[in-house]
Amino acid sequence: MSGHEHKDYTGAKFGMWLFLFTEVLLFGGLFILYSVYLARYPKEFISAGKQLNVWFGGGNTLVLLTSSLFVAISITALRRGSTRLCLGLLGGTVACAAIFMVNKYFEWSAKIGHGIYPGSTHLKELPPGEMVFFNIYYLTTGLHGIHVVIGAIVLVWTMVFIKTGRVHAGDWVILENAGLYWHLVDLIWIFIFPLYYLILH
Amino acid sequence: MTQDHAHIVPYRTFIIVWIALLILTAITVAAAQVNLGALNVWVALGIATLKSGLVVAIFMHMKYESPLFKIALLSALAILAIFIGMTLLDVLYRS
Numbered sequence: 001m002s003g004h005e006h007k008d009y010t011g012a013k014f015g016m017w018l019f020l021f022t023e024v025l026l027f028g029g030l031f032i033l034y035s036v037y038l039a040r041y042p043k044e045f046i047s048a049g050k051q052l053n054v055w056f057g058g059g060n061t062l063v064l065l066t067s068s069l070f071v072a073i074s075i076t077a078l079r080r081g082s083t084r085l086c087l088g089l090l091g092g093t094v095a096c097a098a099i100f101m102v103n104k105y106f107e108w109s110a111k112i113g114h115g116i117y118p119g120s121t122h123l124k125e126l127p128p129g130e131m132v133f134f135n136i137y138y139l140t141t142g143l144h145g146i147h148v149v150i151g152a153i154v155l156v157w158t159m160v161f162i163k164t165g166r167v168h169a170g171d172w173v174i175l176e177n178a179g180l181y182w183h184l185v186d187l188i189w190i191f192i193f194p195l196y197y198l199i200l201h
Numbered sequence: 202m203t204q205d206h207a208h209i210v211p212y213r214t215f216i217i218v219w220i221a222l223l224i225l226t227a228i229t230v231a232a233a234q235v236n237l238g239a240l241n242v243w244v245a246l247g248i249a250t251l252k253s254g255l256v257v258a259i260f261m262h263m264k265y266e267s268p269l270f271k272i273a274l275l276s277a278l279a280i281l282a283i284f285i286g287m288t289l290l291d292v293l294y295r296s
Contacts (some may be wrong), residue, residue: 010267011218015268021277028281035285036292038242054230061226069219072260079209176262183261190252193226194245198233 009173015179020184023147027188031138034195037132051062051116052137052171056107057197060100062191067096068186071155071179079169083162086175090159093182097152104145137196144188151182208265214237225252 030041038045074089111134115122118138123131158178161167167174205284237244258264263274 014270014273017273021273024277024281027286032285032288035289039289039293042207042239046215058226058230062223065219065222065226068256068260072215073212076210076212076215116292179259183256186260187253187256189254191246191249192234194229194249195242197239198245200227200233200236 005077007171007173009171009186012144012173013176013180016180023184023188027140027143027191028151030136030143030189031195033136034092034140037129037136038199041127044127045133046199048126048133048137049129049196052195052197053107056103057193060103061193063096063100063103064186064189066094067100069185070096070174075172075175075179078162078167078172078175080103081169083168087159087162090155090162094152094155094159097148097155100148101145110191140192141196144185144192147185147188151185154181208262210259210262210265214259218255221255222252225255 061091070089070093074086074093077086077089080126111117116134118135123134126134155178158167158175161174225248229245232244234249235241247277257274263270
């Protein structure tokens with residue numbers, strides 16, 4: 001086996017998980033901010049949370065859950081030799097990312113149209129608790145949105161690797177790691193959705 | 202050396218998990234319509250934790266990984282819990 005490239009697949013995957021842990025702690029900090037201010041301003045959080053559109057949040061939940069399913073299946077497809085199905089599913093995931101961002105664009109546009117955005121004069125006139133809610137909302141969903149865009153770029157990049165044959169049924173750790181990143185994006189939204197869009201009482 | 206040895210998860214398993222995730226999402230939305238007071242947040246967090254457990258175990262293959270990965274995950278979650286717990290102990294009981 002001289003000249004054969006040695007690859008540590010377990011190490012590569014473990015490294016990805018370690019990176020994901022730092023991401024969890026990053027978003028964990030934002031959830032701490034949320035819980036501290038929820039405890040301080042429970043009424044304002046409810047009145048501000050009711051102004052978010054459950055349809056946008058719920059729709060994007062379905063989009064992300066489905067995109068996660070696509071990524072999960074794509075790995076099995078690649079390993080079973082169905083490269084075209086794998087690429088189709090990854091393309092579908094990137095399409096889901098685009099749908100998510102378009103939804104986000106309309107959602108944020110509507111909010112900004114009502115004068116609700118960080119630093120706006122309208123926001124400063126709101127009760128302090130509502131101002132805090134919207135600021136953390138923009139910070140958290142904005143950071144999450146950046147992750148959606150990065151995840152989509154990573155998946156497109158992985159699709160190129162699959163097309164060029166660098167990632168295949170015998171060497172798929174890049175797809176595995178790209179998939180892990182995408183699932184993390186879904187995981188964080190699983191918490192954002194109920195905490196921001198569904199605090200009705 | 203190839204990566205062939207690892208467990209291949211069948212399509213069906215993923216689709217079942219996806220359906221479970223959709224049902225849990227519907228339950229979260231329904232539960233939010235009922236006024237349980239402060240309990241609403243805990244119900245929402247409980248369902249979200251269950252959903253993320255499914256994503257991590259099956260979609261992210263944690264169920265099929267070696268103990269090293271599971272111990273690392275539990276350590277990271279323990280650190281997160283300490284991080285959140287200590288902050289809240291301070292903030293909530295500050296007089």
